Amino acid sequence: MNTxxxxxxxxxxxxxxxxxxxxxELVAIPTETVYGLGADGLNEAAVAKIFEAKGRPQDNPLILxxxxxxxxxxxxxxxxxxxxxxxxxxxxxxxxxxxxxRQIVPRRTTGGLDTxxxxxxxxxxxxxxxxxxxxxxxxxxxxISGKPSTTTAQHVxxxxxxxxxxxxxxxxxxxxxxxxxxxxxxxxxxxLRPGGxxxxxxxxxxGDLVVDKAVTAQIDKDAVVKAPGMKYRHYAPSEPVVIVxxxxxxxxxxxxxxFTPGDRVLCFEEELPLYADCNPLSYGQEAxxxxxxxxxxxxxxxxxDPRIHQVYARCPVGGGVAYAVQNRLKxxxxxxxxDAEVEE
Ligand code: TXA
Ligand code: MG
Numbered sequence: 001m002n003t004x005x006x007x008x009x010x011x012x013x014x015x016x017x018x019x020x021x022x023x024x025e026l027v028a029i030p031t032e033t034v035y036g037l038g039a040d041g042l043n044e045a046a047v048a049k050i051f052e053a054k055g056r057p058q059d060n061p062l063i064l065x066x067x068x069x070x071x072x073x074x075x076x077x078x079x080x081x082x083x084x085x086x087x088x089x090x091x092x093x094x095x096x097x098x099x100x101x102r103q104i105v106p107r108r109t110t111g112g113l114d115t116x117x118x119x120x121x122x123x124x125x126x127x128x129x130x131x132x133x134x135x136x137x138x139x140x141x142x143x144i145s146g147k148p149s150t151t152t153a154q155h156v157x158x159x160x161x162x163x164x165x166x167x168x169x170x171x172x173x174x175x176x177x178x179x180x181x182x183x184x185x186x187x188x189x190x191x192l193r194p195g196g197x198x199x200x201x202x203x204x205x206x207g208d209l210v211v212d213k214a215v216t217a218q219i220d221k222d223a224v225v226k227a228p229g230m231k232y233r234h235y236a237p238s239e240p241v242v243i244v245x246x247x248x249x250x251x252x253x254x255x256x257x258x259f260t261p262g263d264r265v266l267c268f269e270e271e272l273p274l275y276a277d278c279n280p281l282s283y284g285q286e287a288x289x290x291x292x293x294x295x296x297x298x299x300x301x302x303x304x305d306p307r308i309h310q311v312y313a314r315c316p317v318g319g320g321v322a323y324a325v326q327n328r329l330k331x332x333x334x335x336x337x338x339d340a341e342v343e344e
Contacts, residue, residue, distance in 0.1 A: 001162055001163065001164070001165065002162070003157065003160065003161050003162055003163070003164055003165065004016075004166035004167070005153065005157070005166070005167055006166050007168075007169050008030060008125040008168055008169060008170035008171070013125065013168055014128040014129045014132055015132060016166070017029070017129045017168055018129050018130075018131075018132035018133040018134075019133075020165045020166055021038065021039065021129065021133040021135065021137060022040065022133055022134070022135070024040060024043050024045055024046040024049075025039070025049075025164070025165035025166070026039050026049050026050065026160075026163075026165055027039075027129075027164070027165055027166045027167070027168065028142045028150075028153070028156040028160065028164060028166070028167040028168065029123075029129060029137065029139060029168050029170075030123055030125070030126060030168055030170025030171070030173065031121035031122070031123045031126055031139075031173065032093070032121060032122040032173060032174045032175050032196070033094045033121070033173060033175045033176070033177065033179050033195065033196060034141045034142070034149040034150055034151050034173055034176070034178050034297065035141070035142040035149075035150040035151065035153065035155065035156050035167075036063075036065065036121075036137070036139025036140065036141060036142055037050055037053060037139055037140055037141070037142040037156075037160070037164070038129075038138065038139040039137065039138055039139075040133070040138070041062065041064045041065075041105070041109050041136040041137055041138030042104065042105070042106060042109075042135050042136065043106075044108045044109075046138075047106060047108050047109050047138055048108065050062065050138065053160060053163055053164060054142075054144055054145045055144055055145045055146075056140065056145045057145070058108075058111065059111045059112060060111055060140075061109065061110045061111030061112075061113055061116075062111075062117070062138040062139065062140055063096050063117040063118070063119050063138070063139060063179075064105065064109065064116055064118050064119070064136040064137070064138055065119055065120070065121055065126070065136060065137045065138070065139055066118060066120050066136050067120065067127040067130040067131040068120065068127075068131075069084075069087040069088075069091050069120055072087065072099070072118060074136075075101065075102055075104065075105050075118060075136060076099040076100055076101060076102060076116060077100050077101075077102055078099075078100045079099055079100075080184055082184055082189060082206055083097050083099060083184050085206070086182065086184075086202075086205055086206070089201075089205045090197050090201070090205075091119075092120045092121055092122040092123075092127065093120070093121075093122045093196070093197060094122065094175050094178075094180060094195050094196030094197055095119065095179055095180050095182065095195070095196075096117045096118065096119040096179045096181045096182070096193075097118050097119070097181075097182055097184055098115050098116070098118075098181065098182065098183040098184060098185055098192070099115060099116060099118060099185060100114060100115055101113070101115055101116035109138050115183075117181065118136075121179075125168065126168070126170070141178055142155070142156045142159065142160065143155070143159055146235075147236070147301075147304065148237070148296075148297045148301045148332070149177075149178060149235065150297070151172055151173040151176050151294075151297045151298055152171070152172050152173075152298065153167050153169035153170070153171075155297075155301060158301075172294070172298075173294070174294065175196040175290075175293055175294065175321075176294035176295065176297060177195055177196065177293045177297070177321075177324045177325065178193065178195055179196065179197075180194055180195035180197040180198075180324070182202060182206075182209075183212075183226055188209075188210050189202070189206050189208060189209050190209070190212050190226065191209055191210065191211045191212060192212050192214065192215070193214075193215065193327070194323045194324040194327050196293070196324065198320045198321060198324075199211070199319065199323060200319060200320065212225075212226055214226065216327075217335065218334060218335045234328075234332065235297070235300060235331050235332040236300075236331075236332050236334070237300055237301075237303045237304035237305070237308070237311065237332070238304055238305065238306050238308075239303075239305075239306070239308045239310055239311060240310055240311070240334075240336070241266075241310075241311045241313055241329075241332050241333040241334075241336070242310065242311070242312055242313065242333055242336045242337070242338060243314075243315045243329060243330065243336065243337040243338070244312050244313065244314060244337075244338055244340050245315065245337055245338065245340060245341075246339055246340035246341040247340070248270075248271060248274065250340040251314060251340040252271070252275065254338070254340035254344075255275070255278065255312045255340075257344070258312070259278050259312065260309065260310075262308065262309040262310075263278070263279070263309050263310045263311070264279050264280070264281060264303055264308050264310075264311050264312075265279065265280040265281070265312050265313075265314075266280075266281050266282075266283060266299055266300075266303065266311055266312070266314065267280050267282055267313075267314040268282060268284065268286035268292070268314055268316075269282040269284060269286075269291075270285060270286050271286075271314060278312075281299055281302060281303065282295075282299075283295035283298075284296070286314075286316055289316055289318075289320055289322040289325060290321055292322070292325045293321050293324060293325050296325055296328060296329065300332055313329060313333060315329045315330070
C-alpha cells in the first residue's frame with residue numbers, strides 16, 4: 001500500500017482523509033498531544049486494522065475522538081455533571097473521560113468494557129476530519145505497541161509507511177504526551193493517566209480526585225486494572241533506561257562513575273555542559289516542563305537504537321505538566337530509579 005502524506009495546510013486534506021475513514025481505512029491524524037492512528041470507531045473491521053497495525057493487545061481499549069462535546073450523548077449514557085463541567089473547562093483539549101458506553105459503540109473498540117473513553121482534540125484540521133467523516137474516530141497513539149509515542153508525521157511513517165492509507169502532517173505536537181485520562185464511572189473521579197491537563201486543574205473543577213495506582217507504580221501484567229493500557233511495558237527504547245534522581249551535582253557524579261562507552265545520557269538542556277563526555281541528549285529545559293513534555297518522545301525514539309547499552313535519564317520533579325513527564329519516563333524506565341543522594 002502506498003501511504004499518502006497529506007498536509008494539514010492543504011484545504012483538500014480534511015475531505016480526502018474523511019473519505020478514507022468512511023471507507024474503513026487507517027489514517028494517522030495530528031492532535032495537540034501525539035499523532036493518533038485513526039479509524040472509524042463504529043466499524044469493527046476498521047478498528048481491527050488498528051490493533052493489527054500496532055500489534056496491540058485486544059483487551060486494550062481505544063479512545064473515541066469526537067469533534068464537539070455535544071456528541072457525548074450519542075456514545076455515552078448516565079453522564080454525570082462532572083463530565084459536562086470538564087468538557088466546558090478543557091475541551092477541545094488534552095483530556096479524555098471514561099463514561100458508560102452506549103450499545104452503538106462496538107465492544108472491539110472498548111476492549112470488551114461497558115465504558116468508553118471520549119476525547120475532543122484541540123486540532124482544527126483533525127476535528128474537521130472527524131466532522132466530515134460523520135463517525136467518531138477511534139485512535140490510539142500511532143506508535144507500534146510498547147514503543148515511544150509519535151509526535152511528528154515522520155515518526156508515524158517510520159512505524160507504518162506502506163501499512164496505512166494516509167498520514168495527515170500537522171507538524172510537531174504541541175503538548176507531546178498523551179491526554180490526561182479521568183474515569184467518571186465510579187463514585188469518585190479517578191486519574192488513570194496524567195497528561196497536559198494537570199491534577200491541579202482537574203481538582204479545581206471537580207473538587208476531588210483519586211490517583212489510580214497504575215499512575216505511580218509498575219502494574220503486574222496479569223492484574224485487573226482500570227486502564228488496561230497501563231499494565232503493558234510502555235514508551236521504552238530497546239535498551240534499559242535508569243532514572244538518576246537527586247541534585248544536579250550528585251546525579252552527574254553518579255552517572256560519571258557508572259558511565260561506560262556505548263551508554264547515553266538523557267538530560268535537561270541546562271545540564272548539557274555537565275555531560276560533555278557522555279554523549280548527552282537533551283529533551284527540553286528543566287525550568288519549563290512544557291518543553292520537556294514536547295520533547296520527551298522524540299528523544300526516546302532517538303535513543304531506541306540497539307547500539308546503545310544503557311540510558312541514564314534525568315527526570316523533572318513536582319506537579320503540573322512535570323507530573324505527566326515523570327509518569328512517562330518512569331514507565332520507559334520500568335520504574336527503575338536510583339537516588340544519587342544516597343547510592344554509590
Ligand atoms: O492523547 C491521547 O489520548 C492520544 C491521542 C491520539 O488522542 N491517544 C492515546 O491513545 O494515547 P492510547 O490508545 O495510546 O491510550 C489510551 C489509553 C490506554 O491506556 C487505554 O487502556 C485507556 O486509554 N482506555 C481507553 N478506553 C478506556 C476505558 N474504557 N476505560 C479505561 N481505560 C481506557
Ligand atoms: Mg499509546
